[in-house]
Amino acid sequence: MSSKSNISKFFCYDCYLSMKIFSFEPIKSSVIQNRRGNEKDNSSFSYSSNWAEYSKQYGIINLSSVMFKGKDKNMRDNEFIKVRDEFSKDLEPKSLKANIDCWNFYINSTDENREKYETSQEKVYELYRNEDIYKKLKSLEKSGLTDKHLSKQLKDLTREFDEELNAGELKKALREKENDIASKYNRYIPMIDGKETTKAEISKILQNEKDVDLRKKAYDARIKGGDVIADDLVDFVKMRNEFAKTKGYKNFFEYQLKEAYDVDANYLQNLLDEVYDNAKDVNAKLQAENKKELADEYGIGINDLKAYHYGLLLDNNPAKEINKSLKTKEQVVDISKNAYTGMGYDVDNMPVTLDLFPRKNKNTHGFCFDIEAGRDARILANLTNDANSIDTLCHELGHCVYHIGISRDLPFLDQTAYPAMTEAVAMMMGDLQQRENILKDTVPAETLDKFKKDLKKSEAKFINRSMLIIAFEKSMYENPDQDLGKLWHDLRVKYTGANENEEINNEWATIPHYLSHPAYYQNYFRANLMKAQMYNHLHKELGNITENKNTAKYLKDNLFQYGTCMEENELIEKFTGEPLSSKALCETLKE
Numbered sequence: 001m002s003s004k005s006n007i008s009k010f011f012c013y014d015c016y017l018s019m020k021i022f023s024f025e026p027i028k029s030s031v032i033q034n035r036r037g038n039e040k041d042n043s044s045f046s047y048s049s050n051w052a053e054y055s056k057q058y059g060i061i062n063l064s065s066v067m068f069k070g071k072d073k074n075m076r077d078n079e080f081i082k083v084r085d086e087f088s089k090d091l092e093p094k095s096l097k098a099n100i101d102c103w104n105f106y107i108n109s110t111d112e113n114r115e116k117y118e119t120s121q122e123k124v125y126e127l128y129r130n131e132d133i134y135k136k137l138k139s140l141e142k143s144g145l146t147d148k149h150l151s152k153q154l155k156d157l158t159r160e161f162d163e164e165l166n167a168g169e170l171k172k173a174l175r176e177k178e179n180d181i182a183s184k185y186n187r188y189i190p191m192i193d194g195k196e197t198t199k200a201e202i203s204k205i206l207q208n209e210k211d212v213d214l215r216k217k218a219y220d221a222r223i224k225g226g227d228v229i230a231d232d233l234v235d236f237v238k239m240r241n242e243f244a245k246t247k248g249y250k251n252f253f254e255y256q257l258k259e260a261y262d263v264d265a266n267y268l269q270n271l272l273d274e275v276y277d278n279a280k281d282v283n284a285k286l287q288a289e290n291k292k293e294l295a296d297e298y299g300i301g302i303n304d305l306k307a308y309h310y311g312l313l314l315d316n317n318p319a320k321e322i323n324k325s326l327k328t329k330e331q332v333v334d335i336s337k338n339a340y341t342g343m344g345y346d347v348d349n350m351p352v353t354l355d356l357f358p359r360k361n362k363n364t365h366g367f368c369f370d371i372e373a374g375r376d377a378r379i380l381a382n383l384t385n386d387a388n389s390i391d392t393l394c395h396e397l398g399h400c401v402y403h404i405g406i407s408r409d410l411p412f413l414d415q416t417a418y419p420a421m422t423e424a425v426a427m428m429m430g431d432l433q434q435r436e437n438i439l440k441d442t443v444p445a446e447t448l449d450k451f452k453k454d455l456k457k458s459e460a461k462f463i464n465r466s467m468l469i470i471a472f473e474k475s476m477y478e479n480p481d482q483d484l485g486k487l488w489h490d491l492r493v494k495y496t497g498a499n500e501n502e503e504i505n506n507e508w509a510t511i512p513h514y515l516s517h518p519a520y521y522q523n524y525f526r527a528n529l530m531k532a533q534m535y536n537h538l539h540k541e542l543g544n545i546t547e548n549k550n551t552a553k554y555l556k557d558n559l560f561q562y563g564t565c566m567e568e569n570e571l572i573e574k575f576t577g578e579p580l581s582s583k584a585l586c587e588t589l590k591e
């Protein structure tokens with residue numbers, strides 16, 4: 001997830017799988033870039049003994065040709081580089097410490113570990129409260145730099161300082177309001193027939209239960225959680241808008257989009273419209289098929305389908321058979337590692353730490369922690385023996401290989417990945433079980449074929465759901481006083497093919513991103529487009545990527561090593577040879 005800004009980011013990427021089943025609760029904290037530091041600080045991790053060998057094989061490449069592109073830097077550019085690099089020297093070790101403390105807290109959530117983590121986090125923020133550096137940055141900003149990338153870095157860095165030094169009170173009020181709403185929502189205990197249940201239990205019911213009465217009760221119990229916080233969320237949206245106005249933006253959605261993710265609101269809208277128009281027909285067809293199957297299963301008419309009927313895993317779903325064939329969790333790990341071996345990675349000998357199975361005091365989601373670019377990536381997961389777990393592990397390993405592939409020759413602030421880019425690679429890797437043949441020794445060819453064909457269905461569902469969530473969020477910030485229940489209803493009809501006669505409710509308020517990660521969902525949406533475009537390109541160059549050992553080197557040389565040293569759209573164009581568009585994704589849907 002991300003972000004405080006482009007400079008200090010969250011460094012954990014939540015797994016895509018949980019988004020697919022829509023119970024995704026993103027990690028919330030206010031951290032900090034994953035950063036290299038002095039190695040003495042890094043005692044809790046020992047590098048792989050094969051690291052030297054690994055570095056040689058995937059050696060650091062000279063990036064100067066890309067970083068400087070022959071441009072002349074003027075004196076102010078050089079002055080900024082000096083300030084930036086001085087600051088980075090302090091930032092690196094403190095960020096690394098915070099990253100490691102965060103990992104320790106997530107794998108063992110004791111009060112002591114929480115305190116350690118909060119302390120090291122605060123030490124990072126302290127660095128941004130330095131008036132002297134802030135003044136230097138302001139004066140450089142005023143006179144302007146020549147280099148485009150440096151100008152952007154300067155702008156981001158200045159904003160970080162500005163927000164820590166000047167918007168303190170307002171930011172504090174926003175943080176408090178957010179925490180209040182989060183605790184209110186977390187305190188809500190869903191009930192079915194007067195008995196307490198859990199959010200996980202509800203998801204299970206909606207996936208497996210055919211008893212419509214019980215489904216409706218589970219669905220209602222979930223929506224009531226939204227009722228508890230809906231009014232608070234509206235107030236919070238208004239507060240955020242007030243903050244954005246002080247920064248010269250129309251509303252907070254546009255502020256966050258531009259300032260945190262460098263995405264232009266009009267550009268995003270055009271992309272959404274393009275996907276909507278191109279995928280409209282195929283979506284209508286898939287939605288009609290899905291509705292017919294569901295209605296048949298329940299023995300009702302298509303027009304009687306309600307929100308609580310959706311989400312059921314049907315018996316003819318090939319994932320069911322795959323799950324049956326996966327006897328152990330270890331099998332899941334072997335299949336995933338073998339897929340990476342096929343791409344030319346030696347996961348066991350990379351500086352990657354795997355903490356894969358549930359344990360007491362351990363966070364229950366799936367994350368990749370980018371501890372130190374090129375040197376240290378760690379996965380926290382809670383795998384079981386099913387196809388979803390293969391998706392999760394392949395996904396998180398995708399974040400890892402990206403992070404390990406980033407060149408350490410880059411300036412420290414560029415030793416990271418854009419959220420949508422790393423998410424795109426991870427999603428692409430998660431799809432490999434439905435794209436290529438990594439399950440060929442696990443299930444009969446017929447099942448695998450069916451499973452592969454189902455990819456487009458999950459793609460379509462994901463894309464429609466993302467469009468719904470983004471369109472709603474945008475409109476909510478534009479006009480928080482409108483009837484939001486009705487807005488959600490109308491957009492559900494438009495994007496997901498929901499029935500027009502369904503009742504209006506506060507389901508929208510159960511989307512966790514609206515509270516904790518404003519304007520973030522568009523990263524997943526864009527990542528999904530990138531993923532399709534990247535895979536097409538790779539497949540053209542390399543064939544099935546899990547059957548070509550050059551894949552690892554190709555990805556590193558052409559994508560990973562660059563970190564954020566060029567802008568996101570330049571990077572995607574350089575890598576795939578085309579600017580980002582919806583073309584590849586729409587083709588996947590039609591296949």
Ligand SMILES: [Zn+2]
Nearest residue numbers: 013014015426
């Ligand atoms: Zn991810």
